Amino acid sequence: MSERESYKIITSEGTGEIVEKKSRFIANVFSVDSQQDAESKIAEISKKYWDAKHNCYAYVIGPNGENTKCSDNGEPSGTAGKPILEVINGAGLTNTLIIVTRYFGGVLLGTGGLVRAYTQSAQAGLAASEIGVMTYAQKLTLTVGYNMINNVQYYLSQNEIPIADSRYEADVQFDICVKESDVSHITEGLTQKCEGQIQITEGNKGYYIL
Secondary structure, eight states, X not given: OOSXXXXXXXXXXXXXXXXXXXXXXEEEEEEOSSHXXXXXXXXXXXXXXXXXXXXXXXXXXXXXXXXXXXXXXXXXXXXXXXXXXXXXXXXXXXXXXXXXXXXOOSSOOHHHHHHHHHHHHHHHHHHTSEEEEEEEEEEEEEEEOGGGHHHHHHHHHHTTOOOOEEEESSSEEEEEEEEGGGHHHHHHHHHHHTTTOEEEEEEEEEEEEO
C-alpha cells in the first residue's frame, strides 16, 4: 500500500526535567496536528517561561514526518534543536513537539555538554509521556441481535480486537478497527461464530489506534 502501515504519536503529554551544572532544563512534550498548532504551543511556552534564557524546540508532523523544524533559540548552532529532533526521530514519533526550556545556572556547558543536556531532557519528557501506535486500518460495524452479543464479544476478546464503540438499539452495533490484511479472515471468523446471524459493514479506512 502507498500509506505507511503505522506510526507513533503522543497519547498523553508529559513534562520532564533535568539539572546540569546548575542549569535547569524543562522539557514539555505535546501532540500537535499542524504547524500552526505547534507554533501556538511554542508561543504559549515562551510566554509561560518568559524569564528563561532559552526555549529550544523541535517538531515532526505528518504520517511520514513530512513537516519538520527545529530551533536552537540562541544556543550555539546544532546544540539544542537538532538533539531534540533526533530524540523524536529516534523514538519513531510524528505529530510531536518537544520544547526544552533552559534556565541558565551560571556555568558554561560547552557544545558537547549542551547536546547531552538537551538530549537527556527531551528523553526525560518522553519518559513522562505516553506513546500510542496509529495503524492504517479498516473500520467495521458489526450488527447483531441481542442473542449474539456474547458470541461477538468472545470472538473479539480471543483475537484481542478492542471495541471502539457500541450502540444498543433494536439491534446491537459494535465498531471495530482491523488491519486491511485481516479483514477477510475476521469477517469469516465472526460470521462462523455468529452462525451467519451478523451483518458486517465496511466503513472508512484510515489511521486508528488498535
